[in-house]
């Protein structure tokens with residue numbers, strides 16, 4: 001049932017890549033619908049070439065008029081719904097956030113990117129006020145160096161944490177494998193380690209990310225239950 005929405009007003013922050021990494025991991029064990037609201041439909045194109053991943057469905061007809069209904073329909077059909085949006089702060093983003101059990105804000109490690117992440121957080125806060133319910137979210141650092149933690153990255157991470165902003169412990173490293181998923185049109189596990197360097201590390205990174213998402217969803221469900229009991 002959980003709906004996970006990828007949001008970032010900044011184009012190229014890593015929404016589509018991160019959404020596909022998560023969708024593909026989850027679809028190894030359960031049914032997943034991806035609502036591909038990126039106008040270029042990159043996830044639909046990717047999925048069209050898949051023979052083995054029959055637990056992953058992709059819909060592309062969500063727009064401002066029907067986003068809420070599309071999410072409701074998908075949530076009634078598959079245990080997980082993942083929404084990939086285009087990089088804007090348009091109304092469709094607010095609508096998708098209104099249905100989210102978890103919002104993921106992919107962010108690259110620059111000062112400019114973290115400003116954009118702050119804009120996304122503002123949209124989440126607005127939505128919380130509108131719906132009078134907490135919207136669980138996490139900032140996901142993307143394209144991080146697997147070898148060194150840059151000063152800028154450390155600085156950004158510290159600034160988020162000091163501001164009380166949730167940041168996923170797992171970051172998605174800059175990996176050729178994450179690009180190769182799209183260029184070869186294949187799931188990570190079907191890529192050829194002779195053609196794609198550090199494939200095993202990319203897979204371990206994807207698994208850690210999916211596990212943290214599941215743990216975060218579980219935690220927020222438990223804290224919602226506690227709030228209901230206390231109310």
Ligand SMILES: Nc1ncnc2c1ncn2[C@@H]1O[C@H](COP(=O)(O)OP(=O)(O)OP(=O)(O)O)[C@@H](O)[C@H]1O
Nearest residue numbers: 011012013014015016017087143173174175178179
């Ligand atoms: N972890 C990663 N490792 C390597 N390359 C990455 C990673 N994440 C994103 N990229 C690359 O960065 C570029 C932008 O990523 P992506 O398309 O996922 O961003 P987006 O937020 O969906 O962009 P848009 O706002 O245009 O939809 C792509 O070329 C993608 O291959």
Ligand SMILES: [Mg+2]
Nearest residue numbers: 015016038085
């Ligand atoms: Mg995209």
